[in-house]
Amino acid sequence: MPPLSAVLPARLRLAGRTLVMGVVNVTPDSFSDGGRWFEPGAAVRHGLQLLADGADLLDVGGESTRPNAGRVPVEVELARVLPVIEALAAEGAVVSADTTRASVARAAVDRGALVINDVSGGLADPEMHRAVAETGVCYVAMHWRGHADVMDAFDEYDDVVGDVRSELAARLAELQAAGVRDEQIVLDPGLGFAKPGASNWPLLAHLDALQSLGRPVLVGASRKRFLGHLLAGPDGEPAGPLDRDDATAAITALAAAAGAWCVRVHEVKGSADAVRVAAAWTAARRAPGTGAEHP
Template identity: 70%
Template structure:
């Protein structure tokens, strides 16, 4: 899943694709580099980011969704608003990626149920302005799994079909770096549910801290792509459905390596080193 941020204040690219033409060109470039689908978003969810008015989010997103869909791309809309999701689906999007898992907009579940579109349910505890204060867990892996499955039950009660659902552990959303690493190391807690899993680690702050070393300022987002591709390889080997990334080529290669590795391992069951 290639990221197309139509925002002026994204942590990852600082608004490089804010213009509609630039965003469409970026999406087509990501497809050429191996992305299978494009995630178009018009609202930054970086820590501390304020909400964007609905009309502005629509103004940013709809032209890009329309042009990319018309070009044959499989488009996902990254939004917490049912109204934006509905209009994006009408414009050609095929998937809804909601970082709030339906908690930010009570209408979202009914919209998703009626549309039949695949729906990414992310683990979420609150909006960007307050989420860092909510990163308190007894056992982050068990707590995230339990809270996500509670959201799944709520969506099913609203008429969403289980076959529409994709789980996302919400790395960086009300999570410390330690929490993120624990969730990545135990992805089987989510893949074991039988639902597809999306991992979105690309360029996130915890990778910047890792690369900088203890006690130093994190390296800038654009210097985190190699680490992001390493996470892609490990996530693919762990059996996730998809990774959400800002640069497609390295992750495309990483997925192919992981697939070849897994196929070779499956070809010799019981073999030992």
């Protein structure tokens, strides 16, 4: 698998474990935090706290992708994210811009972003692949079937693992045809996107099927609806977003043990601990002379 050698700092390439991406929502209507970090100064302070908690990189987004969210004008998205990206990059953070728009991606790179995290995998904006090829940044292409206001209608799969793999393979081929280098590309199964419930679990259990495409995989399970359903109380009411962090950390440990390149999370400390546990566990399993050959 070609490494992300030319597009990310050495401290990330040499981490020797799954990376942790901390979420910085610069939106008033995020499903997970309700706009707590909407003001730019608050967003920057939150990002710096996530770094102190163990985040390796920060994902800054200015347009909510919660279920049924509407789109915001491009000018609004730019005004929300660019000051935050610039300030965090100036503090030495590795910054990812969470956007589906090529114009926002280019502006974010100009302000210091090193990663573009596109939940649409390029389907929302036909200029995105060109922007990625020309800027040379790391690009996360997520599995996607439609914008937030319609995505739940597309939760129809013959074989969710096979279908998602096939659709991500098509995104990968399109990126390559546009001149994007393999070493720039990360794939994301798109947990929760056109997958409101049980469809997420097979994808988590079979990350190897996506890794067989030859690119690193990012897992974004943090506080998603399917965890709320799993943790529902006796009355059947789903657990709220802030009550899903322990389950998120558990998925982080499992995804890390399965070889995920990165996990995207809202609460960083638990997942930062989890990836280190997974790395130690994996190293012990691979070490010779540890009794692993015995039943």
